Amino acid sequence: MEVVHYLLIFGLLMSDLGIYRAQDSIAADQAIRDGHTLVSADEMYELGFFSPGKSMNRYLGIWYNNKSPQTVVWVANRETPITDLSGVFKVDTNGSLLVIASSNNTIIWSSNPGPVSPTTINPVAQLLSSGNLVVRTTGQENFIWQSFDYPGDTFLPGMKFGKDLVSGLDRRWSSWKSLDDPSPGPYILFMNINGFPQLFEEQDSVPLSRFGPWNGVTFDGMPRHISNALFTHNFVFNDKEVYYVYTLVNSSVVTRVYFSPDGDVLRLNWIERTQMWFLYWKGNSDMCIRFGQCGSYGRCDAKKSPLCSCMEGFEPRNPDEWSASQWSSGCRRRTTLSCPDGDGFRVFKNVNMPDTRGAWFNRSMTLGECETACKQNCSCTAYANIDIRMNGSGCLLWFEDLMDVRTVDESRDLYVRIAVSDLTIQSIPEFTSRPVSSKKRQTITWVVSILSSLVIVILILAIMYGWRKKKRSQVKIPGNSVIVLFGLLPFVDVLVKPIDEEYIMESQDDDTELTSFSLSVISKSTNDFANDKKLGQGGFGPVYKGVLDDRREIAVKRLSKTSRQGLGEFKNEVEFIAKLQHRNLVKLLGYCIQGDENMLIYEYMPNKSLDSFIFDKIKSPILGWSDRFNIIHGIARGLLYLHQDSRFKIVHRDLKTSNVLLDVDMNPKISDFGLARMFREHENEANTNNVVGTLGYLAPEYVVDGTFSEKSDVFSFGVLVLEIVSGKKNKGFSHENDSDNLLAHAWRLFEEDMALELRDPHIRESCVASEVFRSIHIGLLCVQHFAKDRPTMSSVILMFDKEGALPQPKQPAFFAKGSLPQLSLASVNDITMTTLEPR
Numbered sequence: 001m002e003v004v005h006y007l008l009i010f011g012l013l014m015s016d017l018g019i020y021r022a023q024d025s026i027a028a029d030q031a032i033r034d035g036h037t038l039v040s041a042d043e044m045y046e047l048g049f050f051s052p053g054k055s056m057n058r059y060l061g062i063w064y065n066n067k068s069p070q071t072v073v074w075v076a077n078r079e080t081p082i083t084d085l086s087g088v089f090k091v092d093t094n095g096s097l098l099v100i101a102s103s104n105n106t107i108i109w110s111s112n113p114g115p116v117s118p119t120t121i122n123p124v125a126q127l128l129s130s131g132n133l134v135v136r137t138t139g140q141e142n143f144i145w146q147s148f149d150y151p152g153d154t155f156l157p158g159m160k161f162g163k164d165l166v167s168g169l170d171r172r173w174s175s176w177k178s179l180d181d182p183s184p185g186p187y188i189l190f191m192n193i194n195g196f197p198q199l200f201e202e203q204d205s206v207p208l209s210r211f212g213p214w215n216g217v218t219f220d221g222m223p224r225h226i227s228n229a230l231f232t233h234n235f236v237f238n239d240k241e242v243y244y245v246y247t248l249v250n251s252s253v254v255t256r257v258y259f260s261p262d263g264d265v266l267r268l269n270w271i272e273r274t275q276m277w278f279l280y281w282k283g284n285s286d287m288c289i290r291f292g293q294c295g296s297y298g299r300c301d302a303k304k305s306p307l308c309s310c311m312e313g314f315e316p317r318n319p320d321e322w323s324a325s326q327w328s329s330g331c332r333r334r335t336t337l338s339c340p341d342g343d344g345f346r347v348f349k350n351v352n353m354p355d356t357r358g359a360w361f362n363r364s365m366t367l368g369e370c371e372t373a374c375k376q377n378c379s380c381t382a383y384a385n386i387d388i389r390m391n392g393s394g395c396l397l398w399f400e401d402l403m404d405v406r407t408v409d410e411s412r413d414l415y416v417r418i419a420v421s422d423l424t425i426q427s428i429p430e431f432t433s434r435p436v437s438s439k440k441r442q443t444i445t446w447v448v449s450i451l452s453s454l455v456i457v458i459l460i461l462a463i464m465y466g467w468r469k470k471k472r473s474q475v476k477i478p479g480n481s482v483i484v485l486f487g488l489l490p491f492v493d494v495l496v497k498p499i500d501e502e503y504i505m506e507s508q509d510d511d512t513e514l515t516s517f518s519l520s521v522i523s524k525s526t527n528d529f530a531n532d533k534k535l536g537q538g539g540f541g542p543v544y545k546g547v548l549d550d551r552r553e554i555a556v557k558r559l560s561k562t563s564r565q566g567l568g569e570f571k572n573e574v575e576f577i578a579k580l581q582h583r584n585l586v587k588l589l590g591y592c593i594q595g596d597e598n599m600l601i602y603e604y605m606p607n608k609s610l611d612s613f614i615f616d617k618i619k620s621p622i623l624g625w626s627d628r629f630n631i632i633h634g635i636a637r638g639l640l641y642l643h644q645d646s647r648f649k650i651v652h653r654d655l656k657t658s659n660v661l662l663d664v665d666m667n668p669k670i671s672d673f674g675l676a677r678m679f680r681e682h683e684n685e686a687n688t689n690n691v692v693g694t695l696g697y698l699a700p701e702y703v704v705d706g707t708f709s710e711k712s713d714v715f716s717f718g719v720l721v722l723e724i725v726s727g728k729k730n731k732g733f734s735h736e737n738d739s740d741n742l743l744a745h746a747w748r749l750f751e752e753d754m755a756l757e758l759r760d761p762h763i764r765e766s767c768v769a770s771e772v773f774r775s776i777h778i779g780l781l782c783v784q785h786f787a788k789d790r791p792t793m794s795s796v797i798l799m800f801d802k803e804g805a806l807p808q809p810k811q812p813a814f815f816a817k818g819s820l821p822q823l824s825l826a827s828v829n830d831i832t833m834t835t836l837e838p839r
Contacts, residue, residue, distance in 0.1 A: 025126035027138070031090035033102075034058060034082075038089075039065060042129040044254075045073070049087045053180035057081030060089050060099045060109070061182075062131055062147070064254070067270065071277070073131055073154040073256065074147050075182045077109035095123040095135050095144045111135065111145050130158050152182070155257035157231065162191040162243025165626070168768040170803060171243065173259045187263035194637075194801065196356040196386070196396060197242050200291075203263060205802065207291040210404055211283065213356050213396075214244070215412055216387035220352045222283060230255060230269070255280070288406045292355075295330020296401035299351065303407070311405065312346060313418040330401070335419035339378030344423045345371070345415040353384060353414065354402040358645075360583060361386060363394040370395030371415065379581035381417050388412040399581065400645065514574070515590030517601055522546060522556055522592050529558070535608060536658075545604060553604035554589060558597070574600065580646055584638030586661055586671040602671070606664050611657035614727050620760065625767035627666045628724050632775060633800060634668040635660060639717055640793040642670075643710045649679040651708060655716035656697045657723060677708070685709035696731030700813040701787050711787035714796070715813070718782025722746050725775055727760030743783050743812040750780055750809065774800070780809035 024041045032038055037048035046065040049058045050072065060076040077099050086103035097111035122138035133147040148159045153175050155161060163170045172190035176182045187208070192200045198212025199219055211219045214235040218226045227233050230253050231246045248255070254270035265283030270276075287293070287307055288300035294308035295317070301307065308322070310331035316322040318329040337343050365373070367385050374380035379399045386394025392412065402416065525546030526533045535543045535555060544556045574591060581587075592599040607613070610631065613623045623631075635655075642650040652670065659672040675692045688706045691698070699715035701707045719730050722742055733742040740748060749755050755776045756769060763772075778799050784790050789810055791799065799806060 025124050026091055027124045028091045028093045028122065031088050033089075034085045034087040038125075038127050040127045040129050040131070044129055045127060045131045047089075047127050047133060049082075049085075049089075052176075052182055053178070055081075055180040057083060058085065058087050059182060060087065062127070062133060064270075068275070071256075072182070073152075073156060074133070075152055076111075076147075078152065079183045080108045082108055091123055091125045091135070093123070095137075097125060097133075097135060097145070131156050132158070152176075153259040153261075155259075157246055157248045157255065160241075160243040160245050162197070162236075162241065163193055164241045165193075166240050166768070168771045175259050175263060176261045178261050185261055187259065187261075189259055189265065191242060191244070192357060192801065193242055194357040194797075195359040196361045197237060198356055199244075201263065201265070205798070205804070208263065209289045210291050210355060213353055213386070215353070216389045219244075220408075220412075292328065292404050294327045294405070296403050297331040297333075297405075298327055299405045299407060301407035311348065311402075311416065313416070313422040330403075333419065333422075335421050337378070337417065337419055339417075340375065342420050343378075343417050344420050345374075345383075346418045346423060348405075348414045348416060350407055350409065351414050352404075352406050352408050353396065353412070354382065354398060355404045356396065356398075358398070358400045360397040360399065361395060363387075365393075365395035367392055367395075370397070373397060374415070374417070377581070382414060384414045385412050399583075514588065515601070517590050517592045517599075519592055519594040519597055521548070522599060522601070525554065526556055546601075553606075555602040555604045556592075557600040557602065559599065580642070580650070580673075582638055582641040582646070583667070584634045584669055585641070586669040605661035605669065607662035607666060609658045610660040610662060610668065610724070613662070614657065614724055614760070615729060620727055621762040623666070623762075625763040625772065628763065629768075629771055629775070631660070631662070631666065631668045632721055632724055635670065635717060635720060636793060636796050636800065638668070638670045639713055640797055643713070643793050649683070649710075651677045651679065651710060652713050652716075653677060653708060654693050654697075655713055655720065656694050657720060660720070696729065699787065700785055707787075709787060710792065711790045714782050714790045714793060715787075717793070717796070718779045718790075719743065721775055721779030721782065722758070725760065725772060725779070726758045727762065743780075746776060747780055747809065747812050750776060774806070777806050777809065780812060781807065783812040784810045785813045786810075 023039055026032065026038060032048065034049040037046050039046050043065050045062055047062045048060070050061050050063065050070065051058055052072065059078070059081055061072045062074040063070050063072045076097070082099075082101045084101075084103055086101050087108075088098075088100045088102050090098050090100065092098055095112075098107055099109040100106065101108050123135055123144065124138050125133065125135050127133050130148075134143045135145040136143050148156075149169055149171060151159060151161070151171055151173055153173060155173065160171055161173070170190065172188055174189075175185040175187040177185040186204045187201060189199060189201045191197055196213045198210060198214075200207060201209045201211075211222055213220055214237075218233060229249060231248050233244070233246050235244050236242065256268055258266045258268055260266060266279060267281040267283075268277040269280045271278045283289075286302035288302045294300045297311050297314040298308050299311050301309070306325055306327075308325075308327040310316060313334055314331035315334050316329075317332045318326075321327070321329055362370075362373075363386055370383045370385070373395065374383040374397055377397075377399075380397050381400065382398040382402055384396045385392035386396055405414075523529065525548050526544040529542075529544055533544045533546070535545050537543070541558045544558065546554045546556050548554060574588070586605070587603040588600060589603060590601040592601065613619045614628075639652070639655070642652060650673075652673065653675045654672060655670065659670065661669045661671050663669060677686065679686070685707055686709070688708065691703060691706055693702070693716075697716040697719050699708070699712040702712050719742075723730060726742065726746070728742055730742040733740075733745065746755070746758050749757050755773055758776055759767060759772055778791075778796060781799075782790055782796065
């Protein structure tokens with residue numbers, strides 16, 4: 001090493017001759033000037049200053065040595081070129097790599113743009129044989145920094161493509177603007193880790209194409225891009241990181257994956273005989289690669305004309321648009337689902353997997369267990385294996401419309417929930433390919449007549465039971481929630497025995513048909529509502545933990561006789577939550593209506609509510625930053641579902657820490673829909689004279705004018721984010737240096753570039769600073785004074801998923817002297833006290 005350094009110094013002294021090339025590495029305070037290069041030990045790669053294409057600008061980059069034309073694989077100062085030949089590349093004593101324009105002594109680029117790190121002992125920069133530029137301490141193997149963590153438009157063997165879940169480092173590709181300009185272009189390719197990880201390409205932040213998910217062999221939809229005699233693939237997905245990497249089988253092969261300025265993903269191999277790059281594979285090679293080409297439940301086949309068709313069991317949502325080859329509106333079901341008994345599953349072969357951003361997964365389940373899980377949840381629209389190798393393993397469940405389905409040469413099987421009638425029609429040849437015989441027609445008519453008669457009998461019995469039930473209990477719950485509550489119970493009750501003496505457990509396959517629990521069963525499960533079973537108290541009444549005879553744990557929400565919330569809120573909550581199914585919303589199992597008792601039965605959340613952790617001095621350290629960050633994401637996804645993705649546009653109106661419950665894995669679930677308000681399709685806001693909710697979480701336009709909208713929930717979400725980050729309550733917050741509330745204090749710190757000071761002391765050592773800062777920034781955007789300035793929840797999700805610049809937040813609401821509105825209708829001690837207005 002000493003000989004190398006000596007030669008380097010000697011070479012720099014001879015810089016005017018332009019004949020020296022440093023070999024392998026340089027040490028601190030040594031430099032490479034424009035016109036000289038650093039070469040890897042095997043002479044495969046070369047580092048130095050270059051000008052791309054016809055440009056006269058100078059950039060520090062790495063390219064293949066002795067290959068013409070020059071093929072650059074990495075650029076340091078992509079956005080800050082040097083306009084003359086004064087460029088200098090050096091290693092600072094703290095281990096930072098610097099690109100300096102010596103003409104004006106300006107640092108153009110640094111490998112550590114943040115705060116200066118402590119002095120590193122004997123740092124050395126080395127260009128490895130892999131093309132990776134690294135910084136390490138002399139004699140040490142670990143890297144202080146490496147160029148492979150900051151890819152550009154080229155993906156080399158051994159380079160990770162994906163996200164470090166601990167540090168937050170996101171290794172993504174970005175195209176050049178042009179062959180003459182290496183600055184980031186409009187195209188990016190990244191690992192999307194929402195749901196089950198998959199690759200996404202975006203153009204100007206709009207999804208362009210999708211590759212994935214990983215099926216155990218390759219990314220779904222890319223069947224030709226598999227391990228072979230040249231290279232092998234690997235996909236790593238664990239608690240610490242998720243990434244894709246490929247390695248060479250034969251080290252003599254020269255191959256690269258190139259992301260062109262036009263957004264094409266290409267694998268190129270160098271052919272020594274012809275001295276040219278050969279196109280081995282193109283990732284986006286047909287018309288079906290465009291994301292969502294055929295809309296929901298549409299199927300794209302590049303070998304057919306027209307490209308798009310509806311999956312079996314579905315029909316065009318807008319036939320006129322489809323006839324004009326406008327397919328983006330997608331398809332809808334021919335027959336409405338009637339879960340559980342009226343549904344089945346159709347297997348689709350030779351298709352890629354639909355978009356998995358909203359999918360649930362379990363990597364240890366079998367296909368049979370996966371089928372059972374989907375059958376038992378009526379919101380499940382499809383299921384499939386994760387890994388196609390051998391007999392298959394793992395489970396993917398979809399709960400939303402299937403998007404971006406394409407016909408491919410080979411892939412795993414996709415099982416889609418279809419109405420039984422559509423399954424029957426498709427599977428019986430007589431119904432599809434030849435006339436039905438007279439005898440068969442008579443048989444069908446006879447069967448249909450019997451079924452119709454049976455349905456009429458059941459309806460009559462249902463009406464009779466409803467009349468009996470109303471007279472016996474004298475409990476009235478107006479509106480269509482009666483249909484949801486009673487489901488199939490009328491028929492059961494008439495044939496068996498009175499409801500107050502039984503425990504009826506209807507099939508849980510249909511999450512919208514709720515179970516009726518008797519008072520005796522609930523009383524037994526809670527030990528007669530014993531104090532030691534009490535979980536908490538809300539505006540609705542007390543909540544108890546119960547254990548059923550089948551050992552299932554439940555949470556019983558009991559309407560207090562003195563509660564200011566009554567049957568209106570009870571009915572409201574049942575009506576909403578029975579229709580909502582999302583992994584970040586609490587699941588309602590059933591109800592109990594008997595005499596004066598009105599109770600809702602929920603799934604039990606062993607970790608109780610979010611406020612019991614972040615505001616508790618003892619429990620707060622348990623909730624590390626990764627958990628808090630996941631909770632923020634989960635709440636955001638739940639709100640997005642309410643506002644945009646559910647069948648109804650719903651504003652929660654009482655989002656707060658005590659209404660966010662945590663399951664055994666600390667996953668958040670939004671609860672308490674007693675004050676929720678449903679909006680019509682084109683309705684964006686409403687007014688009320690009865691302000692409902694909880695002080696500290698209410699948006700200013702709601703408090704002052706009674707106007708509420710989706711942006712009211714966005715405000716509450718922003719408060720939640722800042723409370724989760726800081727571990728402090730907005731209501732009652734005080735700071736020794738000012739009288740601001742939490743929102744104002746956070747904004748002042750942000751304005752003074754001290755936002756990270758807001759962090760809860762318990763997470764300061766373990767948190768990812770970039771994630772904390774971005775969370776604070778997004779939280780402040782959500783609590784801006786005017787509703788029009790706040791982002792929508794879909795924008796919030798995108799802000800968390802991307803690393804681009806965010807708009808500057810404006811002054812938050814209730815800024816002056818920490819003021820909060822004084823309202824008699826709002827809660828005291830965080831317990832919601834409200835009057836529910838008609839919807």
